[in-house]
Amino acid sequence: MEKKMDLRIVKTYTALTVALESLLLEKPLQEITVSEICEKAMIRRATFYKHFGDKNELFAFILKEM
Numbered sequence: 001m002e003k004k005m006d007l008r009i010v011k012t013y014t015a016l017t018v019a020l021e022s023l024l025l026e027k028p029l030q031e032i033t034v035s036e037i038c039e040k041a042m043i044r045r046a047t048f049y050k051h052f053g054d055k056n057e058l059f060a061f062i063l064k065e066m
Contacts, residue, residue: 016041016058023040
């Protein structure tokens with residue numbers, strides 16, 4: 001039986017995904033900072049780092065989910 005993910009986590013992941021996808025339309029991943037992702041997603045950096053080690057982990061997560 002698959003464990004259901006907390007709705008807050010789902011919202012955080014969704015916000016981060018949308019933010020990174022939006023930023024990728026403007027510039028390459030190497031030029032995007034975690035601060036920019038967090039600002040666009042309206043989450044704190046501490047929250048980002050609670051779930052992902054860096055922007056590359058977030059990018060890998062997004063690719064895996066596709």
